[in-house]
Amino acid sequence: MAKNRVLIIGATSAIAQAVARIYAERQASLYLLARNGDRLQRVRQDLEARFRVSVNQATLDFGNLSAFAKSITNAVNTMGGLDIAILAHGSLPDQQAATADPDLVTRALHDNFTTHAHFTLYLAHYFRKQKRGTIAVISSVSGERGRKKNYVYGTAKAAMTTWLEGLRAELRSSGVHVLTIKPGFVDTPMTAHLPKGPLFASPETVARGIVRAIDKKRDTVYLPWFWRPIMAVIRAIPEPIFKRLNI
Amino acid sequence: MELSARRPRYHRHNPGWSIVNPGKSIAVRSWGRHFKYWHYLVPLAWPPDHLPSAQDTGGSLLPFGLGASYGDSCLNENGGLLLTRKLNRLISFDRDSGLLRCEAGITFEEILKIIVPEGWFLPVVPGTKLVTVGGAIANDIHGKNHHRTGNFGNHVPAFGLLRSDGSKLICSQDSNSDWFQASIGGLGLTGLITWAEIQLIPIETSSIEVETVKLANLDEFFTVSAESDQRFDYTVTWLDCLAKGPYRGRGVFIRGNHVGKTDGGEVLRVHGEPRLMAPFNAPDFLLNPLSIRMFNTAYYANQRKKSTTSLQPYASFFFPLDSVRNWNRIYGRRGFFQYQFVVPFHGGKEAVARILDLIAESRQGSFLAVMKTFGEIPSRGILSFPQPGITLALDFPNRGTKTLRLFNQLDRIVCEAGGRLYPAKDSRMSGSFFRQSFPEWESFSKFIDPAFSSSFWRRVSGE
Numbered sequence: 001m002a003k004n005r006v007l008i009i010g011a012t013s014a015i016a017q018a019v020a021r022i023y024a025e026r027q028a029s030l031y032l033l034a035r036n037g038d039r040l041q042r043v044r045q046d047l048e049a050r051f052r053v054s055v056n057q058a059t060l061d062f063g064n065l066s067a068f069a070k071s072i073t074n075a076v077n078t079m080g081g082l083d084i085a086i087l088a089h090g091s092l093p094d095q096q097a098a099t100a101d102p103d104l105v106t107r108a109l110h111d112n113f114t115t116h117a118h119f120t121l122y123l124a125h126y127f128r129k130q131k132r133g134t135i136a137v138i139s140s141v142s143g144e145r146g147r148k149k150n151y152v153y154g155t156a157k158a159a160m161t162t163w164l165e166g167l168r169a170e171l172r173s174s175g176v177h178v179l180t181i182k183p184g185f186v187d188t189p190m191t192a193h194l195p196k197g198p199l200f201a202s203p204e205t206v207a208r209g210i211v212r213a214i215d216k217k218r219d220t221v222y223l224p225w226f227w228r229p230i231m232a233v234i235r236a237i238p239e240p241i242f243k244r245l246n247i
Numbered sequence: 248m249e250l251s252a253r254r255p256r257y258h259r260h261n262p263g264w265s266i267v268n269p270g271k272s273i274a275v276r277s278w279g280r281h282f283k284y285w286h287y288l289v290p291l292a293w294p295p296d297h298l299p300s301a302q303d304t305g306g307s308l309l310p311f312g313l314g315a316s317y318g319d320s321c322l323n324e325n326g327g328l329l330l331t332r333k334l335n336r337l338i339s340f341d342r343d344s345g346l347l348r349c350e351a352g353i354t355f356e357e358i359l360k361i362i363v364p365e366g367w368f369l370p371v372v373p374g375t376k377l378v379t380v381g382g383a384i385a386n387d388i389h390g391k392n393h394h395r396t397g398n399f400g401n402h403v404p405a406f407g408l409l410r411s412d413g414s415k416l417i418c419s420q421d422s423n424s425d426w427f428q429a430s431i432g433g434l435g436l437t438g439l440i441t442w443a444e445i446q447l448i449p450i451e452t453s454s455i456e457v458e459t460v461k462l463a464n465l466d467e468f469f470t471v472s473a474e475s476d477q478r479f480d481y482t483v484t485w486l487d488c489l490a491k492g493p494y495r496g497r498g499v500f501i502r503g504n505h506v507g508k509t510d511g512g513e514v515l516r517v518h519g520e521p522r523l524m525a526p527f528n529a530p531d532f533l534l535n536p537l538s539i540r541m542f543n544t545a546y547y548a549n550q551r552k553k554s555t556t557s558l559q560p561y562a563s564f565f566f567p568l569d570s571v572r573n574w575n576r577i578y579g580r581r582g583f584f585q586y587q588f589v590v591p592f593h594g595g596k597e598a599v600a601r602i603l604d605l606i607a608e609s610r611q612g613s614f615l616a617v618m619k620t621f622g623e624i625p626s627r628g629i630l631s632f633p634q635p636g637i638t639l640a641l642d643f644p645n646r647g648t649k650t651l652r653l654f655n656q657l658d659r660i661v662c663e664a665g666g667r668l669y670p671a672k673d674s675r676m677s678g679s680f681f682r683q684s685f686p687e688w689e690s691f692s693k694f695i696d697p698a699f700s701s702s703f704w705r706r707v708s709g710e
């Protein structure tokens with residue numbers, strides 16, 4: 001089997017770094033995109049020094065949607081093709097601040113949905129033509145119910161999950177694999193300020209689950225697995241009760 | 248396909264860290280498990296440009312890797328801990344020269360996984376691979392090869408130090424050499440070590456050729472030790488600390504060398520994921536003088552011949568205890584102490600003999616009394632613990648004042664012999680003993696970052 005060519009967007013996120021290490025260990029060809037060039041370089045150096053691979057990197061301004069197409073074209077040209085694209089970027093908005101400042105809502109939707117939607121359009125366009133490829137996107141279990149503590153983020157993730165569901169149906173006949181990744185709590189810089197409980201998983205655990213789900217061409221994966229039954233219960237709570245719960 | 252949108256207006260500088268649950272402190276224990284201190288935790292995701300203000304973390308900061316120090320040198324009660332574990336990236340690895348440059352939160356376990364298959368090994372390893380590079384420098388750790396290679400700090404050509412005023416120092420013997428010497432063995436007090444260079448040593452296989460020699464008493468230790476130091480890179484002795492009288496100092500001398508390809512060693516292979524785990528604290532009655540005596544006697548009797556030779560994987564030679572994750576829980580809820588001292592060769596033998604007598608009489612010792620000679624290679628750090636002489640490390644279950652009284656008696660012998668205790672293992676030595684046995688403490692203290700402190704330092708410096 002030829003070596004995979006893997007594009008990782010948001011490559012400095014903790015989960016993305018762990019995913020990149022797995023693919024680098026498999027000697028895949030890697031192209032990393034992220035906002036912060038200095039941190040991106042640290043990630044690239046680590047992969048190259050650990051696994052003796054050569055890794056490509058480019059910075060990206062996530063605010064500039066019109067530059068996305070070019071970024072993907074560059075990645076494809078540099079690697080001589082593309083097999084797997086993983087979208088790992090995002091931000092956790094402060095719910096209270098966001099409900100007081102509509103601009104923060106716009107920003108949260110931009111960071112956690114709009115940018116992903118744009119990227120997947122370009123990726124779908126490319127993969128459809130070659131009749132294969134994988135688009136793997138990190139959504140979240142928080143998109144499954146609107147919790148009062150976190151519904152700005154949850155809304156963006158719900159939109160993303162719905163978007164990916166539609167995209168998967170559309171691309172099914174083209175042989176393109178679309179994976180929706182739904183992690184629960186992960187111990188990353190995004191959640192660093194939160195107190196940790198037993199439900200928190202490490203980025204490495206989640207990364208192994210992501211790569212396994214890509215290998216097995218799954219539609220949706222909950223990570224770790226126990227979030228599937230937990231979310232089944234939470235989805236089943238009738239709204240008159242749910243709205244009274246403090247979760 | 249053309250898509251466009253207004254750029255949302257936001258810019259938030261992300262410093263690479265945030266405070267966990269700001270304003271609320273969280274309990275942290277060190278390896279000995281008898282301290283449970285509250286801290287403000289600051290996980291570092293990236294080597295930071297600046298540190299959090301000490302005002303937000305109870306007034307002070309201290310770097311914290313894996314918390315493998317036994318006592319309070321890695322704790323900062325009611326203050327902040329800078330958690331370094333996510334600073335685990337390599338920066339470069341020259342496979343020809345063996346020079347490794349990495350961030351300071353990477354562990355020895357992670358490094359060995361990368362370097363062993365490439366024919367390299369860490370120049371100095373302690374009894375566990377679950378330590379970070381930053382912690383190894385800050386405690387200037389030693390290993391079974393001290394008589395040949397000195398401390399870990401002797402193999403660190405350079406490292407980066409971030410101070411709370413935002414200054415970044417590159418420290419080596421040529422640049423900022425005063426900070427270099429202060430930070431090696433500096434207990435994390437001089438600032439945050441963000442990256443380091445390590446000069447690795449070449450190996451041909453991942454096996455160690457191990458020879459074990461039965462020792463009938465303390466005198467034999469000195470004979471065997473003297474003739475081993477020239478021929479073996481690694482030497483260590485296990486002592487039965489409950490043996491009395493003519494048997495005092497009986498034990499097993501263990502010595503080894505890396506094995507070459509032609510000598511039938513295993514090819515280069517990484518080993519040593521833990522197979523067992525201590526899932527909870529053992530009940531206190533499990534470790535009692537009788538059970539420990541049975542273990543020690545069995546261990547000693549197990550070595551039937553005067554000497555045996557075998558090939559061992561590096562992990563079981565260097566890190567036997569790592570095969571049980573969280574083995575420190577066997578000492579129960581009250582935790583345990585480790586007492587490690589060094590005494591100079593001159594007069595050291597008599598001091599060791601008196602100490603072994605006291606411990607055997609007290610019936611408090613545990614298994615794992617480990618003895619070794621330190622060589623003449625000078626330590627680089629101002630506060631580095633090793634000095635030429637004999638070092639002995641013993642575990643003691645925490646039996647409260649009874650245990651502490653014994654330690655005070657041992658302190659007097661160590662002190663009279665001109666020796667000192669290892670800060671990384673200490674939980675209780677008096678400030679005056681520390682200041683007397685580390686007279687360099689005063690010149691060292693000029694290098695302490697004004698925003699940094701530790702429970703250990705406040706205890707011994709009389710702050």
